Amino acid sequence: MRRAAGVVLLGLVLVGVAGVFDASPLYVPGVGFAAVGLLTAAWVELSARGLRIRRELDVKRIVEDEPVPVRIEIRTSRLPLPVATVEDPLLEGAMRLPAGRRERTFTVVARFGRRGRLQIAPPTVVLRDPFELIRRVVRGAGEGELLVLPRTSAVALARRRGADGRHGGLAALLGAAATDVDGVQPYREGTSAGRIHWPALARGAGLMERRLRVEADARPLVVLDTRGAASRDELDMAVRAAASLTLAFARAGGCALLLPGERRPVTIGEELGNWPSAHVRLALVEGGDDMPVPALGGAGMRRGALIYVCARRIERLPPAAGAIARGPATLVIPGRLAGREASFAVAGCNGYAVSRRPAATAASGAVTG
Numbered sequence: 001m002r003r004a005a006g007v008v009l010l011g012l013v014l015v016g017v018a019g020v021f022d023a024s025p026l027y028v029p030g031v032g033f034a035a036v037g038l039l040t041a042a043w044v045e046l047s048a049r050g051l052r053i054r055r056e057l058d059v060k061r062i063v064e065d066e067p068v069p070v071r072i073e074i075r076t077s078r079l080p081l082p083v084a085t086v087e088d089p090l091l092e093g094a095m096r097l098p099a100g101r102r103e104r105t106f107t108v109v110a111r112f113g114r115r116g117r118l119q120i121a122p123p124t125v126v127l128r129d130p131f132e133l134i135r136r137v138v139r140g141a142g143e144g145e146l147l148v149l150p151r152t153s154a155v156a157l158a159r160r161r162g163a164d165g166r167h168g169g170l171a172a173l174l175g176a177a178a179t180d181v182d183g184v185q186p187y188r189e190g191t192s193a194g195r196i197h198w199p200a201l202a203r204g205a206g207l208m209e210r211r212l213r214v215e216a217d218a219r220p221l222v223v224l225d226t227r228g229a230a231s232r233d234e235l236d237m238a239v240r241a242a243a244s245l246t247l248a249f250a251r252a253g254g255c256a257l258l259l260p261g262e263r264r265p266v267t268i269g270e271e272l273g274n275w276p277s278a279h280v281r282l283a284l285v286e287g288g289d290d291m292p293v294p295a296l297g298g299a300g301m302r303r304g305a306l307i308y309v310c311a312r313r314i315e316r317l318p319p320a321a322g323a324i325a326r327g328p329a330t331l332v333i334p335g336r337l338a339g340r341e342a343s344f345a346v347a348g349c350n351g352y353a354v355s356r357r358p359a360a361t362a363a364s365g366a367v368t369g
Contacts, residue, residue, distance in 0.1 A: 003132070003133040003134065005037065005041075006037075007033050007034075007036055007037035007133055008033070008034050008037035008038055008041075010030075010033050011029070011030045011031065011032065011033030011034030011035070011036075011037065012030070012034055013030070014026045014027075014029055014030030014033065015027060015030035015031065015034070016030075017030075018030060036131070036133075037133065040082075040129035040130075040131060040133050040134055041133075041134050043079070043082055043129060044082055044127050044128070044129055044134045044135075044136050045134075045136065046077070046079055047076065047077065047079050047080075047081050047082060047084075047127055047136075048127055048136045048138050049077070050076055050077025050078075050079065051074070051075070051076050051077070051081075051125055051127070051138045052073075052074070052075045052076075052140070053072065053073070053074050053075075053086070053123050053124070053125050053138065053140030053141070054072070054073045054074075054123075054140055054141045054142055055070060055071070055072050055073075055088065055090070055122065055123045055140065055141070055142030056070070056071040056072075056073070056142065057070055057071075057090075057120070057142070057144060057146070058071075059146075060144075060145070060146065060147060061146075061147045061148075061149060061280075062112060062146065062147075062148055062149065063148070063149045063150075063151050064112060064113055064114070064115055064148055064149065064150060064151040064240075065111050065112070065113055065151060066111070066112075066151075067109045067110075067111055068109065068110050068111070068112075069107050069108075069109055070088075070090050070107065070108050070109070070110050071105065071106075071107050072086065072088065072105070072106055072107075072108070072123060073103075073104075073105045074086070074097065074103070074104045074105070074125065075102065075103050076102050076103075077102075078102070081097065081127070082127055082128060082129050082130065083096075083127070083128040083129065083130060083132075084096070084097040084125055084126065084127050084128075085097065085125070085126050086123060086124075086125055087123065087124050087125075087126060088123035088124070089120055089121050090108065090110040090120065091108060091110075094126075097125070112146070112148045114148065114232075114236070115148045115149060115150045115236060115239065115282075115283045116147075116148055116283060116284065117145060117146075117147050117148075117283070117284065118145065118146045118147075118148060119143075119144075119145055120142075120143065120144055120145070120146055121143060122139055122140045122141055122142045122143040123140045123142060124137050124138060124139050124140060125137070125138045125140070126138075147280065147283055148283060149279050149280065149282070149283045150236070150239045150240045150243045150279070150282050150283055151240060151243075151347075152240065152243050152244040152247050152347075153240065153244050153346060153347050154244070154248075154346075155244060155245065155248050155344050155345075155346045156344060156345045156346065157343070157344045158341065158342060158343050158344060158345075185208065185209060186206075186207075186208060186209070187206075187207040187208055187209045188209065196208070196209055197209060218303045218304045218327075219249070219253070219254045219255045219256055219267070219304045220249045220255045220256070220304050220305040220306070220307060221255065221256045221257075221258065221265060221304060221305070221306050221307065222242055222245050222246045222249065222255060222256070222257045222258070222307045222309065223258045223265075223294050223296065223306065223307065223308045223309065223321065224238065224239065224242040224257075224258070224259050224260060224282075224285065224294070224309050224311075225238075225260065225293075225294050225308065225309065225310045225311065225312075225318075226238065226239070226260050226285055226286065226287040226288075226291050226311045227260075227287070227288070227289060227291045227293070227311070227312065228287075228288075228289055228311065228312040229287040229288075229311035229312055230312065230313070232287075234311055234312075234334040234335075235287040235311045237311075237334045237347055237348040237349055238309050238310065238311035238332075238333075238334055238349060239282055239285055239311075240346075240347035240348070240349075241309050241332055241334075241346045241347040241348070241349035242257070242282065242309040242332075243279065243282050243347075244346045244347050245307055245309070245332070245346060246268060246275075246278065247272075247275065249268075249307075250268040250269065250270065250272055250275060251270065251272070252270075253270055254267065254268060254269045254270050255267075255268055255304075256268070256304075257278055258294055258295070258296070259278075259281055259282070259285060259294075260285060260286075260291050260292055260294060261291070261292050262281075262295065263295045264295075266278055287311055293320070294320075294321075296320045296321060296323075296324050297320075303326050303327055304326075304327050305327045305328045305329070305330065306321060306324070306325040306327065306328070306329045306330070307329075307330045307332060307351070308321045308329070308330070308331050308332065309332040309333075309349070310331065310332065310333050311334065312333070312334075313333050313334065313335060313337070314331070314333060315337060316331075317329060317331050317354050322354070325354070328353070329353070329354035330343065330351045330352065330353055330354060331351070331352050331354055332346075332349050332350070332351045332352075333349060333350065333352075334348060334349050335348070335349075335350070336350050337350070337352060340352055
């Protein structure tokens with residue numbers, strides 16, 4: 001606006017000088033400058049008054065890096081738009097609007113690579129005249145909140161095998177979750193061959209799988225400790241690992257998940273009934289030295305496997321975690337431990353089996369290779 005006012009003032013000065021000194025050639029540029037300044041200001045202001053921009057985002061929750069279609073609608077008055085660009089936090093950069101169209105709707109694909117709750121500012125249209133004498137910003141509608149959930153990934157087992165020819169690490173923990181057969185159910189893609197009910201297939205009933213019953217205290221317990229993360233990236237890796245392991249254990253027969261600040265673990269059964277709410281809480285988990293210690297006392301004495309996911313790189317299981325471990329125990333950390341062989345890898349983290357020691361030294365929880 002200052003530039004347009006400056007051009008108008010320059011025009012008026014030229015007209016005044018022409019009148020005082022009888023310099024008639026100055027009338028033409030003086031009137032021209034004043035007209036350009038006034039007309040461009042009026043053009044941009046009138047265009048801004050008739051402009052409407054709205055963004056529509058159909059989802060409130062998404063998963064990290066998941067493509068999300070975003071629709072942006074723009075309506076203008078009959079007056080042709082000056083130079084106009086759309087600026088939106090969900091766009092990779094400013095987008096130039098073509099002239100001559102009163103209505104325009106376009107769809108872009110946005111991705112969010114960081115979990116958490118996001119406040120998304122509304123879109124704006126920036127109007128400029130061709131001489132860039134005046135600039136006007138029109139704020140649109142569509143401000144809202146979006147929850148980005150941590151993504152989950154498959155668990156990659158180590159290639160090493162035990163003396164019995166079976167994979168160790170997570171495979172052994174998954175096998176330890178099931179305690180009894182509780183009928184059969186239709187086969188689900190991805191179920192291990194060991195759970196296929198071959199007699200049903202032989203009878204011509206189709207591909208079925210055994211439904212396993214898991215006692216509550218025998219289910220694996222996934223504990224997330226977010227204290228002392230070296231960076232936000234490592235914190236997010238630990239959260240994704242906890243989410244991935246929880247989902248894998250739940251699908252294999254059920255598990256329990258204990259998050260920072262929660263007094264008791266939440267149980268997630270094979271039907272995944274509690275998984276959506278647990279996924280939301282994982283999205284909102286914070287890190288830092290002031291985060292509370294996981295309330296392992298609320299987990300009780302469990303016979304199932306303990307999977308301790310830590311956002312910082314430690315080499316030993318914390319004493320409180322070692323004290324409640326009665327079954328197999330695994331320490332999961334971002335990155336790798338030098339000189340140690342991991343049992344599995346997931347979401348940028350590696351899991352290391354914790355050795356079982358006598359009661360007098362079990363609290364030390366040394367990690368074995």
